[in-house]
Amino acid sequence: MNPKTAIKIMLLILIAVIVFHVSIILKLIPYEITWGGRLKNDSEMYVFETISILINLFLFSILLIKGKYIGEMIPLKIVNIILWGFLILFGLNTIGNIFAETNFEKYFTLLTLANTFLIWIILTKDKKRTHHKELS
Numbered sequence: 001m002n003p004k005t006a007i008k009i010m011l012l013i014l015i016a017v018i019v020f021h022v023s024i025i026l027k028l029i030p031y032e033i034t035w036g037g038r039l040k041n042d043s044e045m046y047v048f049e050t051i052s053i054l055i056n057l058f059l060f061s062i063l064l065i066k067g068k069y070i071g072e073m074i075p076l077k078i079v080n081i082i083l084w085g086f087l088i089l090f091g092l093n094t095i096g097n098i099f100a101e102t103n104f105e106k107y108f109t110l111l112t113l114a115n116t117f118l119i120w121i122i123l124t125k126d127k128k129r130t131h132h133k134e135l136s
Helices: 003-025 042-066 076-098 103-135
Strands: none
Touching: 003 042, 003 103, 042 076, 076 103
């Protein structure tokens, strides 16, 4: 899989994740089945879900820059550092989801593992292509 395809897949996943979090805020999905069942009231849910949406929108923006869908508002070196951070975050989140208390959250192991894999492709295959172009 090439990095451009991985970016497109990640963008689609992020849209779905954002819709999921908006659905929790709109109470279409009960927040009790998310966040490991740790949320105690609506105000906690609003804070956690808003932060989650903002983080996902940030990653979405970073991927748009990496895929050259929007202008380079920040240097690609910084974009890559941010993506490495998300790679680590998704890797740790995958481990956390494996040990989640609810089956619903355990299913998210597949999503976080896929995100880890896709970001790995975006970072490593892009580097190989860039290095290959420099040698030509």
